[in-house]
Every structure is written in C-alpha cells, then in structure tokens.
Amino acid sequence: MKLFNSYINTFKGLSKEAWMLSIVMLINRSGSMVLPFLGVYMTDHLKFSLENAGIVLSFYGIGSVLGSWLGGYLTDKFGEYYIQTWSLFLSAPIFLIIPFFPSVEMMAVLIFLQSTISDTFRPANSVAITKYARPENLTKAFSLNRMAVNLGFSIGPALGGVLSGISYNFLFVFNFIGALVAGIIYVIFFRKRNKIFREKKKSETTEVIKKTGKSPYKDYPFLLYSFLCTVFAICFFQFFNTIPLFYKDVAKLSQSTIGFILGYSGFIIVLLEMPLVSIAERTLKIPQILFLGAVLAGLSYLMLVFGSNILWLIISMTVLCVAEIWALPFMSTVTALRSENGNKGAYMGVNGIAFSFSFIITPFLGTYVVSRFGFDSLWYGSFVVLAISAVLLYIIVKKMLPAK
Template identity: 85%
Template sequence: MKLFNSYIKTFKGLSREAWMLSIVMLINRSGSMVLPFLGVYITDHLKFSLENAGIVLSFYGIGSVLGSYLGGLLTDRFGEYYVQCWSLFLSAPIFLIIPFFPSIEMMAFLIFLQSTISDMFRPANSVAITKYARPENLTKAFSLNRMAINLGFSIGPALGGILSGISYNFLFVVNAIGAFVAGIIYVVFFRKRNQIFREKKRLEPEKKVENVFKKSPYKDFPFLIYSILCAVFAVCFFQFFNTIPLFYKDVAKLSQSTIGFVLGYSGFIIVLLEMPLVSIAERTLKIPQILFIGIVMAGLSYLILLLGSNVALLLLSMTILSVAEIWVLPFMSTVTALRAERGNKGAYMGLNGIAFSFSFIFTPFLGTYVVSQFGFDSLWIGSFGVLALSAVLIYIVVKKMIPTR
C-alpha cells in the first residue's frame, strides 16, 4: 500500500504532454529488441568472430555520437518536434533492410546509419521534457520517461528472445513497426501543440530572444568534465547491451529466451521501483550523493558476477544494477537540464548524449577485447575499480556545478 501511495504521489503534477512523451517512448522502446541481441545475432547467426562483432557494435556507438550531436544541433535550429518526427520515421525503413546485407562492411555501415538517425531522437526528446514539465517536476518527468523506456525494454527483450528463437529477422521487422507507430502517435498528439508553441514564440518581443544563446556547452569547462565522467560511467554501465548478454550465453549457458527474460527483468524492476526511489532520493539526499551511491552500486553489481553464474546470482546482480540505474541516469539528465539555459538546451542535451554515445563505441570493443585476452572476471573487477573512482569524481564536480542541489 505504501508503495502504491508513493506511486500516486510522484505522478501528481505531471502534464499530459509529459505522459504522452512517455507513451510514445514506451511504444518505440517496446519494439527495441535489436540492440540487446545484436552481439548474439552477429556471432551466432552471422558467425562473425568476437573481435569483428566488437568492431561492428562500435559502429553503433560512432553513429550514436553523431546522432546525438546532430540531434542537439537540429533541435536548437528547427525544434524538438521535427527532429523527433524525422528520427522515428526515417529509422523504420533502415531496420527493415539490415538483414539483407550480412557482410561485415555493410553491417557496420547500416548499423552506423541506423544509430545516427535513431539517436537524433534522444536530445530532442529530452528538450521536449524540459519544455512541457514544470521545473519542480523535472526529475520526475525524466523518471517517468525512463520508466517508459524500461517498461519497453522489459517487453522488447523478452519478446525478442522468443522471436529470435524463430528467426532473427523478426527482431528487425518489429523494431521498424515500433518506430513507425510511435511516430504516428507523436504527430497526432503534438502537431497542434507544436504549432501553438511556435506561434507564441514568434510573437515574443525581439529583445527577449536576442541573447538566447548565452553559452556553448563546449566552452563550459565544468560541464565538459562532467560529460567525460558520464562517458566513463556509461562505458562500464552499458555492458548491459554487449558483454553481459555474451556472459549469459557463453558462461552461464542460458538460452536466447532466458537471456531475453533476464534482461527484461531489469526493465520490470525499474518500472516497479523507479518513481518511488527517485521520490525518496529527492526528499532525503542531494544530487551529488545520489549519483555517488548509484555509481558505486553499479560497480558492486559486477563484483557479484565473480561469485558464480547461476540464475539467482544473475538476478541479484541485475537487481542491484537496475537500482543503480534508477539513481544515476535521471539525475544525470537533471544536472544537464539545470546547467543549460533557455535556447541552448538542445546543445547541452546533445553533448550529454554524445558522452553516453561514446560508450557504444568503446564498450563493445573494450569489453570483447578484455574478455578475449583476460576473461570475464578481469572485466568485472576492472569495471568496479573504474566506477568507484568515477563516483568520487562525479560527486566533487556536481557539488561544484550545482551547490544548492
């Protein structure tokens, strides 16, 4: 009952637009089942070596970096509405053609193209949240959006595990359908709202708009340091999409459907606990403290994998990693939104998105390299050490950036 009441309390005050942004995200991410199975698809179905799989997965990261940069740039120039529309509708056909080009070169190129277009969506979506959410509800709005993402990821991998057991091609088809349907719903709900917003903005006095772009995130030294530390965290954390599924397959000997359910379990935990835990953290801790605790917990989740690979330990590790995610990712977005100014939020969200996108370049390559040369145990120990150090540094930097929070 207390948990239910906590849910009701945290949802109060969120706008209809914030809810609809989350619904669009839920539909889009419910179809997002390619990424968690991409490494397994490349090694198991296409028979690429582990090193070549890491290279192809790294092209996903390169495209994600470019997409985050372009998404932020185009959002500030054209508005978040159009960027989200372009991203959703253009990514759908690319998903459909990927299975027809199974060579290393074409697979790398298409994965790069798809991630570039898909990840333009992220900074635009973050800016939309800041536009439609009241300042006092900003973190809750980000949490609601992430809750939708994780509910989608709990549905997607579970369904993906079943579909991939039949044919990997189903993964790409369902991804395309999810992006297209999400695009239709987004346009229907937000088209008129975007027109009203643009008309209000056009009627604003000139002097209010003259100094909109007050600073560039690329010249904001504390924020650059913060973004680098976010990238370091992301390199360790996003093994969730790359080396962890390989660990489940090669060491734990789980079937594809079981891998999908374990990954989907993470989304279920986050959907169940995110809003209450975020609300508790906001009431009892400052943002630097929340980030420190969450990052250390992520490191501990990897240490647990040293104890064995039975399903109970895997679920315990995933539970701790999921709670860590709850206490890190939405508050990292909040720090970015608080640091940005009106008119350049797209650039700030884009740079922060780039920081996370770099993880998709380095995580597959570093993860598969460390595993092939030193084994999974070395990867888990190294990840804990890096995360513990980054937790301390992020605590210091964020405390200086937003001292009152």
C-alpha cells in the first residue's frame, strides 16, 4: 500500500491541462497503427520491393524533419492551440486517402504529407506543456506526456495486428478515427482556456508582448546540444530497427517472443517513468541525469555482446528503458528552460528536428554496419559513441543552464 501511495504521489502537482494534453496524446497515438505495419503493408499487400518500401519510409523521416521545423515556426506565429487543432484535423482525412493511391510515387507523396502535418503537432504540444505546467513540475509533465505516447504505441500496434489480419484498410480507418476524436476532445477542453490565456496576454505590457527572444539557429551552444540529442537518438532508436533483427537472427527468437520483449519495454516505461523521474529530480542535477541516461543506453547495447539468452535480453531492455526515462524527458526540459516566451515553438521545433533526423539515418546506418561488420561491431560502436556523448552532454548542459 505504501508503495502504491508513493507511486500516486509522483503525479501530484500536475495540472488538469497537463493531464488532458496527455489524454489527447494517448488517443492520437493509440490510433497511430499504420506506421508499424506500413512496411509490411507495402511489401505484402501492395507488392512493393524492399528497396521501394525503404524509399517510401525515408519520405516519412523527411516529412518528420520538415513538420518539426514548420510546427515550431507556426506555433510562435499563431499559437500552440491552433497548430495542434489543425494538425489533428488535417492529418485525419489523409489516412483515408492513402489506400486509394497504391503506386510508389503517390505513397511517397502522401506519407511525406502525412508525416509533415502530423509532426507539426509535436512542437506545439511541447509548448502547450510548458504553458500549462508549473515550472517545478515541468519534467513531470513531459514525462506524463511520454507515458501517454508509450501507452498509445503499446495499444496501437496490438490493435493494429488484429485489424490488419482482417483487412489493412481497417488500419487507415482507425487512424482517421483516432486523430479525429483526439482533435474533437482537444478543442472542447482547450478552446475556452486558450481564449482566457490570450486575453491575459493582451493585458500584459507591450514590452513583454513584443519580446521574441534569440533565434535557436543563432544559439550555438543549443545547436551543439541538439546535435548531441541527434547522436543519442540515432543510437537509441535502433530499438525499432536493428534490435528486432538481432533478436531474430542472433538470439533466434520467435516473432511472438520479440513482440513480448518490445511490449515489455512499453510496460516498464509506463510503470517506472514517473517514480524514476521524481527520484532523479530530488537527488541529481539535470547534467548528471543526462550523463547517466546516455551511459546506461550505451551499457544496454554493450550487454548484447556478452549474451543472447532471453533473461539477459530482458535485463538489457530494462537498462535501456531506464536510460530512456532519464534522457528523453530531461532533454525536453533543457530545451524548454533554454527558450523564452517568444521563441518556445522555434526551440521545440529544433529539438523535434534533432530527433526526426534519426528516423532517416538510423535504419540505413544500423543495417549498413551490421551487414558489413556484424552486430558486435554495432554494439561496441554504440557504446563508445554514447559514452562520448554522455560526457559532452554533461559539459554543454552544465554551461547552458543557470547554476542553482
């Protein structure tokens, strides 16, 4: 009972708005079941070659980069409420259109368009979190939002597996429904709150309203920090690409067992993220937390060199989950703390771009290293790169954030 109460206490202090932003994210991500099955849909149903399927998937990454930049720019210009609303409502119908254009060229165009529109949502959502969360609960609010993302990605693929067994068209229909329902709930809850917030802003002094802050593209320490976030993400997001290949080809696991381990990771994050974030905030400073997160990620990959039995793989995945918990939400917090009132969208956009680049680079780089040098070289290399990144993150973040 004490353990349960302690867990519940980690959520205290979070505003209703922070909870609702996470609920909207949960609904939206639970409906996002096309992406995990997109490669299978193209090769199995549309009979695309692996090369052509890879080209289409790369357009998703390119659209994600553009969407992150565009979302940051438009959020600073029009406000996060309107960008989140339009992103949800415009992305919904595209899901219904995709099945009617089964050529490689049109699939690439539509997936690019879809990811561009969908990913304008991310910087706007991050700005909304900074807007409605209390400063002392900022990292918790980001963590709650990430919990919603992870829970949504656990529900979505599981439901998608059932639906795709009936018909792939059901995937696109449920993606449409998920985005539409998320948009409706978001507008109902935040429309009045946004109006009140805008009226409050109008009552502030002209000097405050006109303050735009420095461009993140001229903030060179922040750009270096964002580059290090990209390096971390390139290594970390092997989770979606080379790790399942390692489980299949080296560990000789069945598809169901691979699914169990990947599902386990989502469960661990949902269960442990808030308590671990709370512990880290009480006992460590942000540079130290990011250092530990990057080092633990490297160690989780290094462990794969020394064994591939199921228990060892679960331990390695657990370490990687803790690394994720102590890295990703605090990376968002650093970005929020570095930004100012007039440029939060631009800063969040750059942070989103840093991670979006990894969606383009990771699949090709990981498989290239494995095909040329083997899995062990990839794991050793990932450990070395993450260890160096950990040191550099510690140094740059310590200089970027004001001393307390």
